[in-house]
Amino acid sequence: MGIVVVEVCDSNLMNTINIEEIIESEYPEVAVLISDCLNFCGLCRVAPYTMVNGKRVHGKTPEEALEKIRKAIDEELAFYQ
Template sequence: MGIVVVEICDGSLITEIPLEEILETGYPEVAVIENSCLSFCGMCAKRPYAIVNGKRIFAKTAEECLELIKQHIEAELAVYA
């Protein structure tokens, strides 16, 4: 089984939804890490985003971003299947 790390900025618009609860409950292989800053200045205030295993995932809404994050998690986990 693989490990997928999802990093979020505490100022990101993705924090509008309980991302950690949703992902860690649905995917035991996922660890959500909330940082005070991910050094993508201004991006957190403009649109919801997260970093999944080093790749930036972003969308116009938090819900849309969550779906893209889930798709990326599924792709990452498929490597270990």
């Protein structure tokens, strides 16, 4: 398990890109977990989002959300440096 955890709902628009492979290849200290449901009912259909160490990160498109996820990961990792 990584020191940063990115959680993705299986029904979310983030799954239109291979977020698990992208993030884990860029950040070896990050674990991406795909869950059946993150209990933000309805948000999955409205906007691509993930949870980064328990904080919701979202964007208008999966690509925009991915950039925000990278920024959130960098901020979390800065704490450990």
